[in-house]
Amino acid sequence: MTGLDHAPALVLNADFRPLSYFPLSLWSWQDAVKAVFLDRVNIVSQYDTVVRSPSFEMQLPSVIALKDYVHLSRRPAFTRFNVFLRDRFTCQYCAGRLPTHELTFDHVVPRSRGGRTSWENVVTACGVCNLRKSNRLPREIGMIPIAAPRQPTAYDLLDHGRRFPPNYLHESWRDYLYWDIELDQDDADDPPRAAAGPAF
Ligand SMILES: [Zn+2]
Structure with a gap:
C-alpha cells in the first residue's frame, strides 16, 4: 500500500502534551495500530487511509493520546493547541x-x-x-x-478532538512544533501586527 510510510501518528501524553517536541513524538503507523489494539491509547484523529487484514480493518490514527502515562484526571496542559481544541x-x-x-x-x-x-x-x-x-x-x-472559558478536562479535549472531520487535526498537528511554549508568555495574545496600526 502506498503512502503508509507518510502516515505517522502524533503521540500525546494523557494531558494532551506531545511526549516530546524535539524531535516531535511520532510513531510509525504500525506502532500506533499496535497501541490501539493493546488499549494503551485513545484515538484523537484519524487519516482517511484504511488498513485491512483478514480479521479487521481500521483507519490509521493520526493523533493518539496515551491513556496512562499521566492519569487522565490530571489537568490538561495549558498550551496553545489545547486552548484551540477546547474552543x-x-x-x-x-x-x-x-x-x-x-x-x-x-x-x-x-x-x-x-x-x-x-x-x-x-x-x-x-x-x-x-x-x-x-x-x-x-x-x-x-x-x-x-x-x-474554563479549564477543560482531558475528556473534554478528547471529545472535542473526535468531533473534527478526519484529517482536520492531522493537518494542524505539525503546528505542535511551535506550541511548546505555554501560554503564560507576555506575547501570548498579541494579535499579528497588532503593534503596526491602531486598533479599531
Ligand atoms: Zn472572530
Missing part, C-alpha cells in the same frame, strides 16, 4: 472556524485591566475580533465569548 478552533466572538494559523488568543479581561493568562481568561479569537476587542472589557464593547 473547537472557533473564534469565541464571531463563531468563525479557521485554520490554526489564522487564529489568535484574546484575554477576555485584558491584561492591561488586570486580566490573567489562564484557562478562565483566554479564548480563541480570529484576528479581526481580537483587534476589534482590543483592550476593552466584554461589556464595554458587547463582545461576550460564546462559551465561558
Whole structure:
C-alpha cells in the first residue's frame, strides 16, 4: 500500500502534551495500530487511509493520546493547541472556524485591566475580533465569548478532538512544533501586527 510510510501518528501524553517536541513524538503507523489494539491509547484523529487484514480493518490514527502515562484526571496542559481544541478552533466572538494559523488568543479581561493568562481568561479569537476587542472589557464593547472559558478536562479535549472531520487535526498537528511554549508568555495574545496600526 502506498503512502503508509507518510502516515505517522502524533503521540500525546494523557494531558494532551506531545511526549516530546524535539524531535516531535511520532510513531510509525504500525506502532500506533499496535497501541490501539493493546488499549494503551485513545484515538484523537484519524487519516482517511484504511488498513485491512483478514480479521479487521481500521483507519490509521493520526493523533493518539496515551491513556496512562499521566492519569487522565490530571489537568490538561495549558498550551496553545489545547486552548484551540477546547474552543473547537472557533473564534469565541464571531463563531468563525479557521485554520490554526489564522487564529489568535484574546484575554477576555485584558491584561492591561488586570486580566490573567489562564484557562478562565483566554479564548480563541480570529484576528479581526481580537483587534476589534482590543483592550476593552466584554461589556464595554458587547463582545461576550460564546462559551465561558474554563479549564477543560482531558475528556473534554478528547471529545472535542473526535468531533473534527478526519484529517482536520492531522493537518494542524505539525503546528505542535511551535506550541511548546505555554501560554503564560507576555506575547501570548498579541494579535499579528497588532503593534503596526491602531486598533479599531
Ligand atoms: Zn472572530
